[in-house]
Amino acid sequence: MLIFSGNSNRILSKKIATEIGLSLGELEISTFPDNENRVRVVEDVVDQHVVLVQSTGISPNLYYMELFFMLDSLRRNGASEITLVIPYLGYQRQDHIFRDGEGVSLEVIIKLLEHLGIDRIISFDLHSIKIPELFHVPISHLSALPVFAKKINGMIKDKVLMINDLVLVSPDMGGIRRVELLSEMLGGKVPYISIEKDRDLDSGEIESVKINGDVKKTAIIVDDVISTGKTLISAANLLVKNGAENIYVMATHGIFAGEASISLQSSIIKKIIVSDTLEIPQNRKFDKLEVVSVASLIANELK
Ligand code: R5P
Numbered sequence: 001m002l003i004f005s006g007n008s009n010r011i012l013s014k015k016i017a018t019e020i021g022l023s024l025g026e027l028e029i030s031t032f033p034d035n036e037n038r039v040r041v042v043e044d045v046v047d048q049h050v051v052l053v054q055s056t057g058i059s060p061n062l063y064y065m066e067l068f069f070m071l072d073s074l075r076r077n078g079a080s081e082i083t084l085v086i087p088y089l090g091y092q093r094q095d096h097i098f099r100d101g102e103g104v105s106l107e108v109i110i111k112l113l114e115h116l117g118i119d120r121i122i123s124f125d126l127h128s129i130k131i132p133e134l135f136h137v138p139i140s141h142l143s144a145l146p147v148f149a150k151k152i153n154g155m156i157k158d159k160v161l162m163i164n165d166l167v168l169v170s171p172d173m174g175g176i177r178r179v180e181l182l183s184e185m186l187g188g189k190v191p192y193i194s195i196e197k198d199r200d201l202d203s204g205e206i207e208s209v210k211i212n213g214d215v216k217k218t219a220i221i222v223d224d225v226i227s228t229g230k231t232l233i234s235a236a237n238l239l240v241k242n243g244a245e246n247i248y249v250m251a252t253h254g255i256f257a258g259e260a261s262i263s264l265q266s267s268i269i270k271k272i273i274v275s276d277t278l279e280i281p282q283n284r285k286f287d288k289l290e291v292v293s294v295a296s297l298i299a300n301e302l303k
Helices: 010-019 060-076 105-115 145-157 173-185 230-241 260-265 295-302
Strands: 002-005 027-031 037-041 049-053 081-085 120-124 139-142 166-170 192-199 206-212 218-226 246-254 271-275 289-292
Touching (some): 002 010, 010 049, 010 295, 049 060, 060 081, 060 105, 120 295, 139 295, 145 173, 145 218, 145 246, 173 192, 192 230, 218 230, 230 246
Parallel strands (some): 002 049, 049 081, 120 139, 218 246
Antiparallel strands (some): 027 037
């Protein structure tokens, strides 16, 4: 097995390679003055099973183009099997038509990836459980929840969190299964509640309108992705209005679009824990942010 990385998340790629006892294969990715990319596989990949790691995040178009060219180079140069590790699958939230006249961006991405010859795909916490059904190649749908469960248990052990004060919160109705699963992973000892959210599809404005269930002193909001941070801030404000005193967040994918890092740092949220499915550039990091790694989950899946 050979493992290669695109430019989106080399830190995670290196961690995965180390965990499976390999080093990253040599792949040149250069950019012409007009911003077009050129990709060249330097290593011999003939008849090899190749693992390619690339996420998308804040620059989906750049990293998808890079990915398409990498897949093409690997196939043209004789790779016999390609496993794509795409920890965050960009465009997944556009998985159906929300308003008349829209296209389905995720379907375009899947068609391109399959056309370029991926044999298998590994991804994390997809926005909807229906997404795996859209692929025609085998997909391993992994989750960062076990890493978050471990983190919560550690915080309970260190007395940072008091188990009797805790409640898990889904910030929208679509995420209830996520908090239910996390609660199960915690031995059913931490209850969960959900929030009903309204999103204006034209303006992007978000309002958390109603809490279903009992709020406790310490709320851990669990989400799949943080983009603008508006969902979390709105949910946190509603929870505090309803009696919560400490708000934590655990989310798999930290995109931190636009001013998200600034808004989250100045919000009432105490700590935001995300996984490393996306690499967070220095200018989007902030004091309340902590990153936990999913590298060993990917390495185990590859082994
Ligand atoms: C929505 O359904 C997702 O689960 C996230 O809650 C949402 O995409 C987060 O977006 P933002 O950070 O922009 O509110």
